[in-house]
Amino acid sequence: MDERWRADLALWGIPDEIAARARTNPWGHSPARFAERTDRALAEPEGPTRARIAEALPEGGSVLDVGAGTGAASLPLAASLGELIAVDTSAGMLAELESRAADLGVPLRTLVGRWPDVAARTPVADVAVAAHVVYNVPDLAAFLAELSGHARARVVLELTERHPMSWLNPLWAHFHGIVRPERPTVHDVIAVAEALGHRVRHEERLAPLSRFATLEELAESACRRLCLDAERADEVVAAVVRLDMWPVPRDRWFTLWWESK
Template sequence: MDGLEELGGRWRADLAGWGIPPEIAAKAPADPWAHSPARFAERTDRALADPEGPTLARVAEALPEGGSVLDVGAGTGAASLPLAGAAGVRESRAAAGASEPPVRAGILGELIAVDTSEGMLAELASRAAALGVPTRVIQGRWPDVAGQAPVADVAVAAHVVYNVPDLVPFLAGLTAHARRRVVLELPYHHPMSWLNPLWAHFHGVVRPQRPTADDVAAIAEAMGYGVRRTERLAPLSRFADMEALAESACRRLCLDPGRAEEVIAAVTALDMWPVRRDRWITLWWEP
């Protein structure tokens, strides 16, 4: 069995393979890695309107009444703010069956939100204020800012780890800041994997197959954590239409937005539409 140092090094090397070649990045008309706070906020609002899924359920069941959540890579709060609602959190049908009773919600007493984006944290803070949730926002990268965060009942990091080259200290920091449970959510494959055929088509770049959620679980297990796991299909399709896909693909591929029609033609020729829904993995353990 591979040791922790080897697993962590492999994760770092595999993740580095997703970098954009410098000669392509130099021609990018917009930041290919940028995320829109407004688009993230839409996802949070959907989650607030209909709290569901195994990740929220795993957080909720470990959270005492009025408990605290540390949300690392919080974005606009989709993985934490729905716990403040009055309705129960539903399990996904695929994970637990349609008859599974809801896990109680409305139990979030304090939120500590960590993110590198000031814009994301501003969207989160405005929603938290509207919900009456006491919130502390910490702008910065985890675990660099871990010293500013208190220990919470539950620590959650949703759709973050593929941005983390040094995964061992990241997970160690989460676990050290959780009294009751650590919960991760991530797609099985790198979130940019859907673009792989287009990278090959437009740039002749072959993208990696790893790392995957299996690698995250292996690292956590090598750290001595009793990892449990469930998975489901992403609750929504990635794009509502081809135009939205083309807009996103142009930015991610460092193409001029005026080439959107070329992207749509390539997507059609490569039989990429509709884009397959991701498999979302939930991992959790007790400290």
């Protein structure tokens, strides 16, 4: 099952000849944009992921947030947190998280690195969460096994139903003649977790916000992801309109969880 996941995920790679033309990292993420999402989550804390963490978290308990970004999944629980352990590959993301944790009075420990590479030096917590991370993880079984091994009570995942770059599929075909795959999906994640012996429960909902507020914002993102020069933004907008892609439908988000005991 894990080998199928790895093979399906590999098909989402960008061909070398296209990647070579990119002026910016097509897989990059902006700490500032992630911070905006975290601030919205702090202003209106809601949703099943937060609820599933909260119900397993003792008062003053600890949360391990893997792929924490700027803290959107964990900081909304600030009032109940005795410690937040945040792991991310981006020091810039963690710097944004540190600023917000300090404002909220949340004791914080950060580790810069990739999970599970840093698992050996990461403390165990009451609840472990990984939100919108798994589609970046080739070795999913090892990732989930270490996550479970670092949670005293519960593991919680949040992810989109399909690969988060699926919205770009018509544009990949239009600009590069590439047909993107249909898998992996959330159901493959569930299958890998169940193969590890976990009883996985899940809840789904529409994403709380649209992916883009404007066509211009969409075009900027699409140019970067498609390895197109920014000057081609007008072409992207025209293609989006012609392909009837606007507004981009909201993703379906899934919350998965299982008890680690």
